Amino acid sequence: MNSYPVIKIENLTYTFPDGHAALRGVNLTVEKGMRMAIAGKNGAGKSTLLLHIAGLLDGDGIIEVAGMRRNRKTISAIRNRIGFLFSQVEYQFIMPDVLNDVILGLSKASCAPDDKYTAAMEWLSRFGIAHHARRSPLDLSSGEMKRAALAGIMAGSPDILLLDEPLNNLDRENSEVLVNLLREQETTMLFSTHRAFMIDTLATHCAVMEDGCITTVLTRKEFKKSRVLRDLVF
Amino acid sequence: MLIVFRFAAIVLFAAAVVLQREYLYLFLPLSAVVIGAVYYFHGAPFLYVMKRNIFILSFSIVFAGFSFVSGYIDGIARLNDSVILAVKIVFVFNILLGGMRWIGGSGYLYLLNRVPGIRLRLFFLLLGNNLVRMARNNREIVRQIRSRMAVTGRNRLVLARYYFQNMLFRELYSMGHSHGAMVLRLGESLRCYEYPVRSSAADYILLFFITLHLAAGVVMQCAQ
Numbered sequence: 001m002n003s004y005p006v007i008k009i010e011n012l013t014y015t016f017p018d019g020h021a022a023l024r025g026v027n028l029t030v031e032k033g034m035r036m037a038i039a040g041k042n043g044a045g046k047s048t049l050l051l052h053i054a055g056l057l058d059g060d061g062i063i064e065v066a067g068m069r070r071n072r073k074t075i076s077a078i079r080n081r082i083g084f085l086f087s088q089v090e091y092q093f094i095m096p097d098v099l100n101d102v103i104l105g106l107s108k109a110s111c112a113p114d115d116k117y118t119a120a121m122e123w124l125s126r127f128g129i130a131h132h133a134r135r136s137p138l139d140l141s142s143g144e145m146k147r148a149a150l151a152g153i154m155a156g157s158p159d160i161l162l163l164d165e166p167l168n169n170l171d172r173e174n175s176e177v178l179v180n181l182l183r184e185q186e187t188t189m190l191f192s193t194h195r196a197f198m199i200d201t202l203a204t205h206c207a208v209m210e211d212g213c214i215t216t217v218l219t220r221k222e223f224k225k226s227r228v229l230r231d232l233v234f
Numbered sequence: 235m236l237i238v239f240r241f242a243a244i245v246l247f248a249a250a251v252v253l254q255r256e257y258l259y260l261f262l263p264l265s266a267v268v269i270g271a272v273y274y275f276h277g278a279p280f281l282y283v284m285k286r287n288i289f290i291l292s293f294s295i296v297f298a299g300f301s302f303v304s305g306y307i308d309g310i311a312r313l314n315d316s317v318i319l320a321v322k323i324v325f326v327f328n329i330l331l332g333g334m335r336w337i338g339g340s341g342y343l344y345l346l347n348r349v350p351g352i353r354l355r356l357f358f359l360l361l362g363n364n365l366v367r368m369a370r371n372n373r374e375i376v377r378q379i380r381s382r383m384a385v386t387g388r389n390r391l392v393l394a395r396y397y398f399q400n401m402l403f404r405e406l407y408s409m410g411h412s413h414g415a416m417v418l419r420l421g422e423s424l425r426c427y428e429y430p431v432r433s434s435a436a437d438y439i440l441l442f443f444i445t446l447h448l449a450a451g452v453v454m455q456c457a458q
Contacts, residue, residue, distance in 0.1 A: 103427050
């Protein structure tokens with residue numbers, strides 16, 4: 001596997017309009033194929049960092065995604081390469097039923113219109129929710145909703161997957177299903193989490209975030225030994 | 235094409251109920267039968283229909299009351315007309331509600347695809363999603379307020395303030411997230427996949443009923 005940075009962040013700072021400094025000089029490099037977890041206390045700046053990478057917030061500093069430095073000209077190209085799973089997943093559905101929401105994801109990938117139904121159904125089957133294809137995504141349970149959202153994102157074949165606390169509101173069984181589904185994907189991933197289970201089973205690297213800064217980046221071998229990380233996750 | 239027929243039947247039926255002025259004692263009970271048939275063939279539970287009719291019933295009574303009072307002030311008050319007005323409001327609401335079930339999800343997607351322009355289509359999609367979320371938020375906020383204060387006496391007066399504040403903040407939060415989703419997820423096309431629609435016996439029966447009903451109305455009007 002060629003390893004080159006697909007996300008490169010240098011000295012990223014961001015202050016909310018109310019004056020609270022959320023990011024204080026973040027430096028981070030994520031290479032192709034990495035599945036990097038971001039662990040940290042509530043309010044450490046994990047979600048804010050992910051929103052910056054997705055181009056939804058605009059702080060000071062350098063952000064390079066898929067070889068493109070983020071600016072006004074490149075922002076839509078960057079967004080097309082990214083799949084984002086929000087922590088409050090119900091807000092990311094646009095279409096009235098699950099199947100059409102996945103087809104919306106497919107519209108970003110090059111797929112012939114006639115094949116879209118088949119392709120969307122394949123994605124739903126892969127995520128175990130084909131039987132909910134005609135239901136409104138807002139009527140699904142938390143676990144099913146997460147899987148439906150993820151199917152919609154993955155259908156667009158993103159180069160980078162950003163997941164904001166993907167195991168929020170999920171029970172053990174649904175957490176395992178979701179993590180197993182994520183493990184099957186070859187996409188580069190960056191996800192924020194508080195769950196040790198997710199870091200142990202999915203992550204190849206783990207960045208520890210404190211007070212708006214990335215303090216440590218641990219490799220898989222270092223996870224279990226790291227006292228700092230164990231204090232942050234459960 | 236079937237969806238177009240269904241849609242046209244609903245619009246014509248609603249228009250007929252609004253415009254019909256003669257033989258109402260025959261026309262309105264027949265309309266009630268047709269509305270009942272629409273509900274019956276599309277499996278609308280009785281309680282579902284009743285729950286949705288509560289608000290429109292009270293609205294129509296208030297509306298008819300106002301019409302009677304204003305007629306009384308002008309010296310042309312007719313109780314009969316006010317009652318018929320209230321009944322017609324309830325009927326039109328039920329034609330639309332039953333019609334939504336008749337057209338169904340497939341029909342909604344069909345009509346949505348016929349909306350000209352991606353922005354207008356997106357507007358309708360977001361409007362639909364927001365209405366569902368608002369109904370949920372309403373339930374949640376009411377439960378939260380009830381869990382924190384007794385809804386009695388003076389508390390009732392401050393209820394609206396807390397409710398409005400909560401609803402507004404949730405809407406703003408929802409707007410921010412929906413905007414993010416749109417920015418990240420929307421491609422160049424916003425075309426919905428249309429599920430194949432098959433006609434059923436219920437379609438033929440309802441179309442027959444409605445056509446007959448409209449024809450009878452036209453004949454009655456011509457007979458005047």
